[in-house]
Amino acid sequence: MxxxxxxxxxxxxxxxxxxxxxxxxxxxxxxxxxxxSLDNLSYGKEEIFTLESLDPALxxxxxxxNNAIDEIGxxxxxxxxxxxxxxxxxxxxxxxxxxxxxxxxxxxxFDPPFKxxxxxxxxIGLLLGALFWGLTADVIGRKWAFNVSLLICSVFTIxxxxxxxxxxxxxxxxxxxxxxxxxxxxxxxxxxxxxxSSKQWLLTLLACWWGIGQMVAxxxxxxxxSDYSCPxxxxxxxxxxxxxxxxxxxxxxxxFLMSIARVTVIRLKETPKYCLGQNEDDKVADTxxxxxxxxxxxxxxxxxxxxxxxxxxxxxxxxxxLSVSEFTxxxxxxxxxxxxxxxxxxxxxxWTLIGLAYPLYNVFLPTYxxxxxxxxxxxxxxxxxxxxxxxxxxxxxxxxxxGFLCNLKLLGRRGTMVIGALVTMVFFFAYTQVxxxxxxxxxxxxxxxxxxxxxxxxxxxxxxxxxSAHRATGNGISVSFNRIMGIISAVVGVYANTSTPVPIxxxxxxxxxxxIVAAAFPFEPYGKRSA
Numbered sequence: 001m002x003x004x005x006x007x008x009x010x011x012x013x014x015x016x017x018x019x020x021x022x023x024x025x026x027x028x029x030x031x032x033x034x035x036x037s038l039d040n041l042s043y044g045k046e047e048i049f050t051l052e053s054l055d056p057a058l059x060x061x062x063x064x065x066n067n068a069i070d071e072i073g074x075x076x077x078x079x080x081x082x083x084x085x086x087x088x089x090x091x092x093x094x095x096x097x098x099x100x101x102x103x104x105x106x107x108x109x110f111d112p113p114f115k116x117x118x119x120x121x122x123x124i125g126l127l128l129g130a131l132f133w134g135l136t137a138d139v140i141g142r143k144w145a146f147n148v149s150l151l152i153c154s155v156f157t158i159x160x161x162x163x164x165x166x167x168x169x170x171x172x173x174x175x176x177x178x179x180x181x182x183x184x185x186x187x188x189x190x191x192x193x194x195x196x197s198s199k200q201w202l203l204t205l206l207a208c209w210w211g212i213g214q215m216v217a218x219x220x221x222x223x224x225x226s227d228y229s230c231p232x233x234x235x236x237x238x239x240x241x242x243x244x245x246x247x248x249x250x251x252x253x254x255x256f257l258m259s260i261a262r263v264t265v266i267r268l269k270e271t272p273k274y275c276l277g278q279n280e281d282d283k284v285a286d287t288x289x290x291x292x293x294x295x296x297x298x299x300x301x302x303x304x305x306x307x308x309x310x311x312x313x314x315x316x317x318x319x320x321x322l323s324v325s326e327f328t329x330x331x332x333x334x335x336x337x338x339x340x341x342x343x344x345x346x347x348x349x350x351w352t353l354i355g356l357a358y359p360l361y362n363v364f365l366p367t368y369x370x371x372x373x374x375x376x377x378x379x380x381x382x383x384x385x386x387x388x389x390x391x392x393x394x395x396x397x398x399x400x401x402x403g404f405l406c407n408l409k410l411l412g413r414r415g416t417m418v419i420g421a422l423v424t425m426v427f428f429f430a431y432t433q434v435x436x437x438x439x440x441x442x443x444x445x446x447x448x449x450x451x452x453x454x455x456x457x458x459x460x461x462x463x464x465x466x467x468s469a470h471r472a473t474g475n476g477i478s479v480s481f482n483r484i485m486g487i488i489s490a491v492v493g494v495y496a497n498t499s500t501p502v503p504i505x506x507x508x509x510x511x512x513x514x515x516i517v518a519a520a521f522p523f524e525p526y527g528k529r530s531a
Contacts, residue, residue, distance in 0.1 A: 047531040048465055048523050054336055057309040061276055062468070066529045068288050068301035069272070070196045075295040078194060080266045085146075085191045086206055087258040088183035089459075090213030091153055095122065095180050096359075097217035097392070098157070098251060099173055102244035105229050108236040110166035117170050119359075119490035125174035127483035129181015134476010137186060138277075138330045138469065142193075143270050145186045150259035152179025154252050161248030181483075185475040188463045193271035193471075197529040203464065204413070205403030207456030211396030211448075218389035220250050226382045277469030281306035312469075333470035334477075340467070343522050344474060347462050350517050351478040354455065355485030357510040360492065360503045361428075361447070387441050394445035398452025406457055412526035413461045417518035420454030421511045428508035454514065464525040 047066065050059050099118045107115050114120075133145045156176035163169035192203055228243030230236035238245075262268075269290070275283040285303040292299030335341040398420075405416040427450060431443045466474040492503075 046528055048525050048528045049337070049340060049467075049531055055313050058277075058312040058469070060309045061281075061306050061312065062273070062531050064301060064305060065272055065276055065284060065288075066197065068299055069194070070198070070529075071301075072288065072292050072295070072297045072299055073196050074199050075291065075297065077266070077291055077295065078199070081191050081194060082202065082206065084262050084266055085187040086209030086212070087150060087262065088180075088187035089207060089209035090216065091150055091180050091255050091258065092183040093210045093213035094217045094251060094255070095126075095153065095157070095177055097214050098248065101217065101221045101225060101388075102247060105225070105236075105241055105244045106166065106169065108230055108232065109238075109241050110169075112166045114494070116490040116494045117166065118173055120487060121170035121174040122177045123483050123486035123490065125177025126181045126486070127480055129178040130185060130476050130479040130483055131181075132178070133182020134185045134472050134479065135327060135330070137182070137189065137472035137476070138274075139326050141270050141274055142186055142190050142472065143268050145182050146190055146268050147263050148259075149179050149182055149186065150255055150262060152176070154256035154259055155179075157248055157252030157255060159252075161245045161252060181479075182476070184459065184479050185472055188459060189471050189475060190268070190271055192460075192463050192530055193273040193468060195530075200464065200525065200530065201403055201407035203460035204406050204416075204457050205399055207399035207402070207452065207459045208396055210456065210459075211392065211399065211452055214392035214395050214448075215389070216254070217251065218385070218392040221247055222385045222389045224250070225385050229381055273468040276306075277312065279311050327473075330470045330473040333467055334474045336467070339522050343465055346517055346521055347465070347474075348478055348481050350458060350514060351462070352481040352485055353510050353514050353517070354458065355482030356489055357507045357514075358451070358455070359486045359489035361451070361507050383437075387444070390441065391444045391448050395448035395452045398449045399456030401449075402453045402456045405453070406460070406526070409526060412524045413457055413464070414518050414521050414524055416457045417454050417461065418515045420450060420452075420457060421515035421518060424450040424454060425508045425511040425515070428504050428511065431504055454511070454518075458518075461521070461525065464530050465521075465523040467531055 047059075047062060099122045103116075103118050106118060133149065137145055153176050156172045156179065160169055160172035160176060163172055188203060188206065191206060192200070195202065224243040224246045226243075228241070228246060230241040269287050270283065272284045272287045275281075275287065282303045284306060285301055288299050288301055291297070334344045402416055402420065405411050405419065406413045408415075411419070424447060427443055427447045431447065434440045434443055462478050463471050463475050
């Protein structure tokens with residue numbers, strides 16, 4: 001066991017090149033101190049940004065923790081995290097698609113005065129969920145949200161299937177969305193904070209689960225909505241319109257099984273980078289040592305090495321958990337430097353843009369499909385929902401390509417987002433010239449694929465360039481802007497004619513702006529490690 005002296009080493013000691021396990025002589029003659037440098041494990045990589053001038057202790061400790069994670073490398077624990085965090089992605093997209101799928105039949109059955117009520121309820125729930133889970137995850141930790149969010153979603157999705165009235169249905173959908181509102185925030189955060197730097201590109205690939213959620217919703221909806229939906233005219237009640245209820249029951253049960261898997265397949269330990277921000281050095285070392293021992297990997301990090309740098313100053317507030325001062329600390333932590341402030345604002349702007357463009361296209365996609373097929377003489381429920389399932393299957397592969405592209409030095413994350421946005425824009429404009437059913441299906445598949453290149457990369461880029469101690473707060477606010485625009489898109493969908501090409505032109509223009517913003521991002525995570 002190494003002994004430490006009372007003297008606190010300077011953070012500059014990180015620059016020394018010492019082999020793992022090397023010792024430095026204590027100048028006071030009290031024996032040895034643990035080496036505070038594991039730089040031979042850094043593979044020449046630096047953190048995406050440093051805060052050495054503001055908080056040298058945080059800067060130094062983060063470097064050591066990243067080195068230890070790289071030393072351990074990829075393990076079976078990460079495989080489990082990839083799947084179980086992917087469930088959250090899938091559920092988020094599934095919830096969005098479910099209300100879009102059932103809204104038409106629900107309106108026929110209940111005839112509500114405001115036809116987009118379910119969309120509004122969904123996005124209000126997602127907005128409140130993003131704020132709640134995002135702001136609290138930096139204060140009480142990531143583990144609790146990871147364990148309970150999908151359970152909340154499943155319970156209220158099943159309850160929504162049994163809703164006797166339109167208002168009760170909207171209420172249950174809002175509660176289900178509240179439970180899932182933090183999925184995009186916590187899933188990327190938890191996965192990233194365990195990832196070795198050589199595998200950081202997998203955060204982009206994780207978004208393929210978003211497409212899987214869409215695909216599952218489309219495939220389940222295909223038989224139910226085709227065979228158990230009432231006609232557009234005539235009587236519409238439970239006796240001839242049970243399809244949307246079957247869909248909610250089935251998807252709710254599926255999400256429940258996912259929630260059980262989260263607490264049985266893996267017993268999530270609080271992420272080491274969250275514990276670091278809370279000045280819990282012992283927990284940081286214990287978690288990493290546990291992983292190294294379980295998977296027979298080396299880990300040279302000790303709590304003594306971390307404690308030698310003292311307390312972190314810029315992470316936690318003085319009044320404790322869930323206090324106003326604590327939230328203020330995390331808000332200010334997103335603007336610690338000018339470059340970080342610019343990055344934070346541009347990220348929030350990007351999420352705002354995609355929050356309008358994505359729902360305008362995807363939430364109202366059934367309307368687009370139905371009206372386009374009507375022009376070609378095929379407007380049957382079977383064809384509409386078959387095409388809906390095919391389009392969403394194509395979306396699975398966008399993040400797969402994005403994961404490959406973002407790991408190319410020539411492109412990185414920013415270049416991948418630029419390409420994804422511009423190619424999506426081209427297909428949006430081309431879509432206005434669709435005249436046949438085959439063209440309609442083909443262009444929708446292409447748009448779904450290319451759109452998810454941009455979306456999947458933005459999902460990953462956001463937590464990568466946010467400081468770990470304030471990551472969930474910044475990510476939660478990002479997603480909140482997205483949800484606000486979703487609410488606005490619902491209003492647009494009611495009062496605009498979605499059967500015209502106008503929404504498509506609007507979406508295409510928004511993607512041009514997204515490409516410009518992506519090119520202007522000040523940080524490029526390729527070849528660097530999250531801080």
